[in-house]
Amino acid sequence: MADSAVKRLEERIAYELLLIAALVGLALVQITLLPSPLEFPPALVLVVVLCRVLVGSRSLQIDNGVDGVIRWAFYGGLGLDVFSTAPFGSHALALVVATSLIALLTRRLQIEGFLLPAVAIPVGVLVYETILALIYALTVAPLEWQSYAGWVILPGMVAALVIMVPIFALMRWFIVQRG
Amino acid sequence: MRDYLNDPSLKLRKERSAAATSRRPVVLALLFSALALALLLLSSSGMLGPTRGLAQQALGPVAQTLTAMRDGLGDLFGGFGSGQLQAENEALRQQVSQLEAELLKRNQAQVENIYLRQQLAIQQEKPWKLLGAEVTVRSSDAGRRVMTIARGSDNGVQVGMAVIGQTGTNPAALVGIVEAVGPATADVLLITDFGSQISARVIHDEDSTLGLVRGQWQRGSRLKLEVDRDSAVAIGDAVVSAGLSGTLNLPMPLASVPANIPIGTIEAINSDSYTQVAELRPYVDPDRVRYVWLILP
Numbered sequence: 314m315a316d317s318a319v320k321r322l323e324e325r326i327a328y329e330l331l332l333i334a335a336l337v338g339l340a341l342v343q344i345t346l347l348p349s350p351l352e353f354p355p356a357l358v359l360v361v362v363l364c365r366v367l368v369g370s371r372s373l374q375i376d377n378g379v380d381g382v383i384r385w386a387f388y389g390g391l392g393l394d395v396f397s398t399a400p401f402g403s404h405a406l407a408l409v410v411a412t413s414l415i416a417l418l419t420r421r422l423q424i425e426g427f428l429l430p431a432v433a434i435p436v437g438v439l440v441y442e443t444i445l446a447l448i449y450a451l452t453v454a455p456l457e458w459q460s461y462a463g464w465v466i467l468p469g470m471v472a473a474l475v476i477m478v479p480i481f482a483l484m485r486w487f488i489v490q491r492g
Numbered sequence: 493m494r495d496y497l498n499d500p501s502l503k504l505r506k507e508r509s510a511a512a513t514s515r516r517p518v519v520l521a522l523l524f525s526a527l528a529l530a531l532l533l534l535s536s537s538g539m540l541g542p543t544r545g546l547a548q549q550a551l552g553p554v555a556q557t558l559t560a561m562r563d564g565l566g567d568l569f570g571g572f573g574s575g576q577l578q579a580e581n582e583a584l585r586q587q588v589s590q591l592e593a594e595l596l597k598r599n600q601a602q603v604e605n606i607y608l609r610q611q612l613a614i615q616q617e618k619p620w621k622l623l624g625a626e627v628t629v630r631s632s633d634a635g636r637r638v639m640t641i642a643r644g645s646d647n648g649v650q651v652g653m654a655v656i657g658q659t660g661t662n663p664a665a666l667v668g669i670v671e672a673v674g675p676a677t678a679d680v681l682l683i684t685d686f687g688s689q690i691s692a693r694v695i696h697d698e699d700s701t702l703g704l705v706r707g708q709w710q711r712g713s714r715l716k717l718e719v720d721r722d723s724a725v726a727i728g729d730a731v732v733s734a735g736l737s738g739t740l741n742l743p744m745p746l747a748s749v750p751a752n753i754p755i756g757t758i759e760a761i762n763s764d765s766y767t768q769v770a771e772l773r774p775y776v777d778p779d780r781v782r783y784v785w786l787i788l789p
Contacts, residue, residue: 337551341551341554341555341558342558343632344555344629344630344631344632345555345558345559345561345562345629346558346561346562347562347632348562349630349779351634352779353631353632353633353634354632356632356634379517379520380516380517380520383517383520383521383524384524386524387524387527387528390528393632394531394544395544395547395548395551396548396551396555396629396631396632396640397631397632397633397636397638398631398636398638398671398672398679398681399633399636400531400532400533400535400536401531401532401534401535401540401543401544402528402529402530402531402532402533402534402535403528403532405524405527405528405531406525406528406529406532409521409524409525409528410521410525413517413518413521413525416517416521417517417518417521442634442635445633445635446635448532449635449636449686449687452536453686453687454686454687456686457686457708460708460709461635461709463709464709465634465635465709466634468634469634
């Protein structure tokens with residue numbers, strides 16, 4: 314009995330470490346590998362986490378629902394924080410808040426196809442970038458919000474929508490394959 | 493435990509479940525948000541600096557390799573479809589760049605002869621010592637322009653040092669200021685970041701005007717220059733660092749920025765009742781540099 318409890322704990326810890334490694338790796342891919350046609354790479358970690366939320370109703374085999382998604386957001390955010398000059402925790406906070414909000418807003422919606430992510434992803438980017446902007450405004454310098462919206466938030470939404478299509482399709486296919 | 497994602501779902505605008513909702517996800521979201529906020533506050537007070545430095549050191553080699561892979565792929569795809577036009581374009585750019593560099597040098601010399609002879613003499617006695625560094629990572633944040641370089645306090649890097657770079661055939665020019673230093677890496681705040689402020693000197697005919705260069709998000713003209721409304725400035729004027737804090741030996745982060753580092757040229761000028769704000773195009777696009785040099789004091 315005790316052995317099986319220890320084994321479960323070990324499995325749990327191993328799973329958690331694997332999850333952290335995967336999400337830090339994803340953050341590294343965003344920072345280093347993704348092209349930057351808009352002078353910054355698309356928010357890959359945010360899009361992956363939000364897509365995971367949106368396909369979540371069928372994906373209980375992968376993780377345990379909203380609880381798991383919030384952990385994804387937190388670990389991915391910490392990965393982004395390592396190579397950022399914003400205070401450590403900024404990206405984790407922005408990702409957790411954006412993910413939680415989208416999860417709570419969409420939890421009772423089930424729309425097949427790309428309509429739901431096409432609406433939810435830009436909203437997620439808006440929340441994410443606004444939180445980061447607030448942190449910048451408090452810790453770096455006053456922001457010109459109109460300029461920030463025009464040159465950072467809107468292009469960020471477009472870039473996120475572009476990468477959302479293959480990521481969402483891949484995740485949904487994966488869920489379907491797993492039955 | 494109840495799982496929200498496994499709740500009976502609603503068709504949009506069709507049904508609505510009357511089932512009571514669990515508070516667990518909300519509690520978890522609040523818990524992780526509070527944890528992130530606590531990290532943020534600890535980091536703001538400087539307590540997490542060493543931890544982040546260690547993490548950067550551990551992940552740095554991987555990040556540097558991946559960045560080099562991306563740059564290599566960029567070169568590969570950039571090479572397609574260009575051919576002779578690209579070569580001619582490159583040659584013309586080189587000519588323009590050389591002329592610009594000569595013009596800037598001559599204008600600078602004129603101004604220095606009139607106003608800065610003594611200061612220049614001192615600077616010539618102490619030529620810059622350069623330390624080369626590879627760019628490890630560029631910030632992935634849409635709102636920031638920051639990069640990490642593979643040199644740190646172990647190599648003598650200090651906060652406030654000026655960082656110069658060169659892309660293509662452009663003259664070497666200021667790309668940023670060292671903002672934070674770890675043992676083996678340093679964060680460089682690029683001049684195009686919205687938080688960057690550099691004292692600058694505009695060279696106009698045989699005169700020069702002091703101003704402040706700030707970063708901005710706009711593509712194209714990436715910098716803006718604020719000068720007094722009555723100051724004589726014109727499109728095409730060259731802008732160099734003023735090095736004021738260095739001259740005055742102030743205990744500020746910018747105290748290590750020498751004077752006369754080329755920054756960019758004026759592209760457009762907008763005036764209001766108090767100031768003139770000029771659009772400034774940097775000589776070197778800080779987002780494109782892969783190797784930089786730190787100016788050692």
